[in-house]
Amino acid sequence: MRLPRMRALALGVAALAVAAAPAQDEGRRELGELLVRDSGGAATSTGDERRVLAARIHGLTDEQRTAGRQGEAFFNTSFIPSPSEAIRRDGLGPLFNSANCRSCHNSLGRGRPPTSDDQQPVALVLQLGAPRDDGSWGDEPVYGPNFNPFAISGVEPEGAVVIDRSPIRGVYLDGTAWELQKPTYRLTELRYGELHPLTAISPRLAQPIIGMGLLDAVPEHIILARADPDDMDGDGISGRPNWIVAPGGRLRLGRFGWKANQPDLRAQTTAALFAEMGITSSDRRQQNCTAAQSACLAGPHGGDPEIADADLADLVFFQRVLAVPPRRGLDDPEVIRGAALFREAGCETCHVPRLVTGEVPGLPALSFQEIYPFTDLLLHDMGPALADGRPDQQASGSEWRTPPLWGLGRAGDLAREVFYLHDGRARSLEEAILWHGGEAAAARAQFVDWDKAQRTALVKFLESL
């Protein structure tokens, strides 16, 4: 029997669709953990899309919710100079980069570097280091661990930061041109004398804080199981832990910060309070002033410590219980194709999709979760183009911790312009990939060889995160 032409065509299209759907499902199955919607397991946020990045994990008690809210208030509110009647939040500086957490961790998302010459970096902190006489590296002796371009009244700021940018141009295999901007940092108007002649500057952009509680809960042995410092498997990817010397001389595994130089969420928080806001805590009682900075040492202080233990605990707790946003667009064929390309290029060797957490007492939503942060929390050599030349604990000047990719696709929801990598030099995900080198050089080379549709698919995949 002959079918009318239109009916035959319709049946044919339907048959193709039926055939394509299982193929797509099959593709998704093979890509498995690259395409899991709930990146944070039970700690994935649900509900109002407008508040998805500020959502807390489920199952908090009333007391925990109150603590989280207090912590959020501290996160959002500026510290102010002493003396003040606002005794819970006085003690800013004397030297500082920012007056509150939120101005760097922009709307809980990533920070932004200065984009014009009249701006001083706030969310972009310039950490300083210099070699000691014994060959090890420490803080710059005159200016301390980082450069503070702001100060309270009566104290000199440390100076000004100038960022010069020069273009790096190249061409994809398909003939499409690309251009990167390489930043160079200069410290000018120095108010406390000359820098150590071998000072190395390590620019570090504030990172998103979602999912920090989950990363804090990944047991050390899970992270160390992926370490391959001598590349024994010969795949060109090493993965080194950064062992931090904790108070008392005990070694702890670093997992937070661009070079994994902080072992836990509390240490990361108190380090930022100390070096970037000039706020002391019971973990760091000294002011962030060097011996050369007498006005800073003699400046007004807001108690000892400046942030009370209970308030610090709330501030850390707030960050710990922030949920992870769910992924979007996972049914988009381009995203699925991008996932396959992510695997083909070997990205997941470092950007490990899946980790598991251990027990977090009192927080079942963080405990024993399968999570999908796309990081191994280890150090990798990223090549000379990204190197800052400043060793940090056991990280070399060219090693960086694999940054988590979860929430990447939400960055554009929060800001008109989004900046990537450790100093925000990449103005797009495509640029971020092009900056990869060292252990990631082979992955980058594949990206350069791909055609535009493939490159777009990979970016689409990243935007699904």
Add this chain to the structure above:
Amino acid sequence: MRCTTYLGVFLTAAASVGLLGLAPPIEAQEPPHRDPATETCDSYEQDVSADIAVLQQDARAVTSGAGGGAELPELEVARHYAAALHPQGEVHFTVEPSRVMLADGAFAGHMRFSVPVSGRYRIALTSESWVDVLHGGDYLDAEAFAGRVGCKPLRKLVDYKLETGKSYVLMLSGGSDNVLGVAIGPVHER
């Protein structure tokens, strides 16, 4: 940036305190630190001449409502008010501010207003405060926001689309001053 005064340095830093605006559904972006010397009123991207003209008029004193069912002062469009706020810890918010901030050393209050014709309106302030506009207990989404540390009298502006016939509540929180200038007026596109 070339900071020339210590006060300027601190004021510049204060620009980052999270008080410079609100733009739901995405939350407000914190502007980077800038030199107050370059942050003049001329540096606003918006046409702010009408807002500044109103804020330069003599101010009518009003006391904001501290919540808890207290009657709220009614603000008129295109008038400059010197609004007395309350220590934030003493304020019972109608709805919690869309940005949670410590009450410690901060000032807050509520006022009511309506608009004569539907359109885009601007809340203009002379000092820092977090701004929420409420209708029926819900936040309105801001259309735009901006702030300039070095602009006197217009420290901050937030724009909203408003409709005639509706009563709105202006809720200020996290403010640095116990009295601040407020003006509500139609937005003039540049």
